[in-house]
Amino acid sequence: MTWASIDLNADLGEGFGRWTLTDDEQLLSVVTSANVACGFHAGDAVTMRRVCERAVERGVRIGAQVSYRDLAGFGRRAMDVPAGELAAEVAYQIGALEVFARAAGARVSYVKPHGALYNRVVHDEDQAQAVVDGVLLTGERLPLLCLPGSRLHAIAEKAGLPPVSEAFADRAYTAHGTLVPRGTEGAVLSDGEAIAERCVSLARFGTVTSIDGKPVPVRARSLCVHGDTPGAVGTARRVRAGLEAAGVRVEAFV
Template identity: 85%
Template structure:
């Protein structure tokens, strides 16, 4: 499947106190949606407020990037969190970001799990259901950004929440269409030319070449550009430029 347009999202606000990981201001001049860390894997109140203000000024959609409570592990360690506890923590994170989004004259437009939680809800029904329950508990029927064919999307659709498919420009894929775990060699692509080529292929034709060389369908409505990748800003600009040159409209999905 191809799309006449595609959303570009990036993980932003991934700092804590005086420490900053992402170049939020520059990336917000390129992307159309901002996945803002909500304090559980990164981010704090001041950072969340600043990123929301910058995003609102640029008409970039604000998304809540929710996570396991894992600051030390940057949200990349899988945790067995009881579903009722996880649902409450998802709602808590969305609510915290909503305060700053509304103060900036915007709102939280969607939700995206981060790191280990993102990968867990591809297959885990209990954790996926807890994420959906957390979104509903927040009081808004927000779209959920996730991997095509994931359990999260199945649960979201059953609950009447919009499911938005996502692909990754700089991550390796398995033959099953899932992401190669970060701990494995080659999980993250570092060649800018390869990242750009894959981005255009996914946007125009809905396919990506897996690590074993097989073509895999991705059907992505949104394309993720990681903000913590070396040279992230210049790479994001190049991806957007090549997408537009290829005739793909770059615009938010909501």
């Protein structure tokens, strides 16, 4: 399935205290959905509040980017967290962001796992169920951004949480439609024009070329540009311009 419109999301608010990483102001002028760090891999109260306020000003949807509790490793280290604990921590992160979203005049519109948690719930039934249980703890049936064909996608759908299939603009894919691990050469892409071209292919034809040159079906409703990737703002602008030039509307999925 291809789309007449597609969402463009980015990871934002990924700083802590005096340390900053993502160019939130510039990215919010391009994307339609903001995955806001909720304090476990990055982000603090002041940053969450500021990003929510700016997102509302720009008409950008606010999403909770939930993570394992791993500030030192930026949420990208593998961790073993008991399911009950993980569910509570997912709900905790969503609740923290919801306070600032409401104060800015909006609500948390969706949830997206980050880093190691995102990769884990592609295959791990128990951790995927814990993420879904954490969302349900909030009392809201929020959409979940996830990899198409993942365990999280299936479990979310079964639980009545709308799964939103996502593709990554700046990450390489395996022949099986999963992301190439970050430690592998070529896993993170940097050529803005090439990234924009593949995003048009994803939106119009539902395919992407894998790292070994094979076409892979990846049908996604949302495209992610990583906010911490060097040149992220320029890449996001090229992607949006390329999509619009190809006749694809760029708009939020919720």
